[in-house]
Amino acid sequence: MTDILPPTPEAIAEAARHILDGGLVAFPTETVYGLGADATNDEAVAAVFAAKDRPAFNPLIVHFAEAAGVADVAPLDGRAAELAGAFWPGALTLVLPRRDPCPVSLLASAGLDTVAVRIPHHRAAHDLLAAAGRPVAAPSANPSGRASPTPAAHVAETLGAAVSVIIDGGPCRVGLESTVIYPSGTSPRLLRPGGIPAEDIEAVVGPLARPDPGAAPASPGMGSRHYAPGRPLRMNALSAGAGEALLAFGPDAPEGAPNLSPTGNLEEAAANFFAMIRALDTANNRGIAVMPIPESGLGRAINDRLRRAANA
Numbered sequence: 347m348t349d350i351l352p353p354t355p356e357a358i359a360e361a362a363r364h365i366l367d368g369g370l371v372a373f374p375t376e377t378v379y380g381l382g383a384d385a386t387n388d389e390a391v392a393a394v395f396a397a398k399d400r401p402a403f404n405p406l407i408v409h410f411a412e413a414a415g416v417a418d419v420a421p422l423d424g425r426a427a428e429l430a431g432a433f434w435p436g437a438l439t440l441v442l443p444r445r446d447p448c449p450v451s452l453l454a455s456a457g458l459d460t461v462a463v464r465i466p467h468h469r470a471a472h473d474l475l476a477a478a479g480r481p482v483a484a485p486s487a488n489p490s491g492r493a494s495p496t497p498a499a500h501v502a503e504t505l506g507a508a509v510s511v512i513i514d515g516g517p518c519r520v521g522l523e524s525t526v527i528y529p530s531g532t533s534p535r536l537l538r539p540g541g542i543p544a545e546d547i548e549a550v551v552g553p554l555a556r557p558d559p560g561a562a563p564a565s566p567g568m569g570s571r572h573y574a575p576g577r578p579l580r581m582n583a584l585s586a587g588a589g590e591a592l593l594a595f596g597p598d599a600p601e602g603a604p605n606l607s608p609t610g611n612l613e614e615a616a617a618n619f620f621a622m623i624r625a626l627d628t629a630n631n632r633g634i635a636v637m638p639i640p641e642s643g644l645g646r647a648i649n650d651r652l653r654r655a656a657n658a
């Protein structure tokens with residue numbers, strides 16, 4: 347039986363106990379729901395990979411209540427410190443060199459010499475991380491290859507059997523996963539577009555090296571098959587073809603189709619994205635046709651997820 351609990355102090359304390367006991371807990375962040383485990387416990391981290399059926403070469407993001415906690419696992423200096431100062435707590439993940447020794451399970455890093463770290467902004471996430479007092483490894487709380495959950499109910503539907511507690515913080519405000527940055531090297535690198543627009547990050551650290559869609563993935567989880575709905579998806583569609591359902595965007599959309607944002611607001615579109623894709627993926631249609639989304643701001647991250655889904 348999975349308990350779906352509102353984020354009361356009692357529920358947070360219960361969830362923190364589960365994490366310290368090596369269990370798995372789903373919790374809200376401002377981006378998407380996470381499937382959390384004690385990042386210092388190899389078996390708990392292994393249980394996360396098993397629950398998601400996630401390939402073990404795809405490393406996990408490690409979450410902390412405060413930026414100060416990061417220092418134990420990785421140095422936070424130079425560009426990384428600038429980015430942390432500008433965007434934490436928030437939808438930014440930094441890939442940093444692991445300290446040696448490092449308390450975070452090497453499995454969470456998938457054997458790499460780097461560790462991805464993030465300080466979420468969501469109050470319930472913060473309180474849970476503070477109560478656990480440990481780094482918490484948390485991928486998005488969906489089976490590998492499926493859409494990330496933005497309400498708690500979607501976690502319960504697909505991963506309910508694996509988690510004993512789901513903290514229900516309501517729908518996620520941002521709705522897309524965090525932006526992943528590798529800040530070291532000659533120029534900082536965008537590993538995954540996400541909830542903080544690349545333009546905002548470039549305003550702080552200058553031009554980002556972008557992922558090359560044709561190249562081998564710099565971030566193991568960025569393989570083009572990473573995320574896909576169960577039926578074919580077509581981008582830049584102006585209308586639905588035979589057997590397709592239309593996912594609309596903007597004011598010029600046909601009446602009646604689900605619309606990511608009738609006003610053309612990319613933040614609203616991001617917040618609606620996964621839940622709407624998911625609804626169309628369980629509806630009575632053979633394919634999904636998505637109207638054009640502008641390639642700017644959060645539109646880049648939405649188009650990135652759509653390209654992945656279209657290529658699968």
Ligand code: TXA
Pocket residue numbers: 375377378379380381404405406407439441455458460461462464484485486487522523524525526537538564565566567568
């Ligand atoms: O918003 C988010 O980032 C959510 C919430 C729960 O924090 N988490 C999330 O985790 O989306 P996940 O596991 O679904 O995606 C993590 C991404 C993957 O693309 C993974 O390959 C990349 O981060 N990543 C993790 N550690 C890395 C590392 N050491 N080097 C390069 N990429 C890494």
Ligand code: MG
Pocket residue numbers: 485486494
């Ligand atoms: Mg994910």
